Amino acid sequence: KRGISAQIVHGDPALRPIPYQVALNLIIDGENLIWCGGTIIGRNFVLTAMHCFDQNPYQMFTVAAGAYTIVQTKSETGSTQLRRIKRLHFPLGYNNRTRAYQRRSEKSNDIAIIELDEPFEFNENVGPACLPNAEQMPRSGCLISGWGKVESLKYPRVLQRATVSVFPLEECGYDLTYLNANMVCAGGNNKDSCQADSGGPLVCEHFGKAVVVGITSWGKGCGLDKVYGVYTNVHFYLDF
Template structure:
């Protein structure tokens, strides 16, 4: 049994940040039965995953956050794409880059909003919103993800998942039929991450370990954690050095820093924000290993075994 498997997860559900229209549907993946790491993702396992194509080529990912908007990375949209949005296509419900994809729908982009504080030099504030040309209908294969709300905290070692169609290593493209990939990665400390890069800010969160992490063309995709049956996006794939290098974890835009900015642009049918605090404790601690719900008023305190 691995060290992570021997840990318990203490999850503090701080509050539901407002009455969000998406909270009754976001973060649900009924076809996701994965517990431990793998490579190929099961059909419908990550129903919020979006695939962005420019001039018929896959180049970035994103996540569906309501029926009309995607969350992605700012660096996915350089000037040539912003000025040629007619050549941008978004796919939802896609499993492989090669047909058939019977559960897939496609939309063009009607608006791209880059965070005003985005720095291409440092990668700070690497988030963007993409408005679809028309709304999508939710199904088991197309659903929005919940978003980590303001004040959310993820302790070092918490288990997270990253997904995408990027390369599987430096110079190694995803082989046919180019199936959506998934990988389980631990959250890395800000101090350790900053010692690797030297410019990590509070708007970033790091995750990964040797041989596991984001890679080229995964940009804009989601880093998610699981709260019982709900999946919550805590990061947007931003940058890294190499792919899965032990001394250079993947760097992600910290979603909880952008709740106000996202709400300011999506005023109708807002995404589902959930403020969470997730920490890991050694199994040798006095905390019970079985599920224990304490009868408290909000915030609600939960103890549960982490699925890794």
């Protein structure tokens, strides 16, 4: 299962900030620590994984957009914009009293929409990904990204990215009893996301636009042969 500190495995450094990519930082003793990722879908809204908040309330997080280096995610330096979370929107099943996510099955409905305390200012370094079309979901030309640990188990200095493809559920490499229609799997050539990339984007190009089709959720190991990462299927939640 993907934990709270993930990695892009067998990826490469991004050349610049990825406009829709955000870092969710947990504030501990005044320090911002990389905890999860997310995808900008509007000036006030970010898409992420609900399990990122299993252990800590949303009030303990900052949201950083426009960052390239891991240092830039921690403060408003360079192109970085920092925001706090005003409200967290999630599917039925989340228990506000315990902050524990009650899934229909162990790994289902791993999605949340962050509402920011103030809007992002869109520019060349900060901007949204599109939501998928109700009739069609792109499956190739896809990108995963984040600041999670790399193969050396150290955090990278700069944002990492990897090109992957989306596969049918029966090709994911798991017992199908663990999978359902609200999930997609993606990978190829041992490229994968892992724990501190949780909540981050699986974005595919569709007619020249970046379309968010998945949210980094869980998987078995990282970058294994013919065992792909599992992502929340954004298309399934268009009415959420």
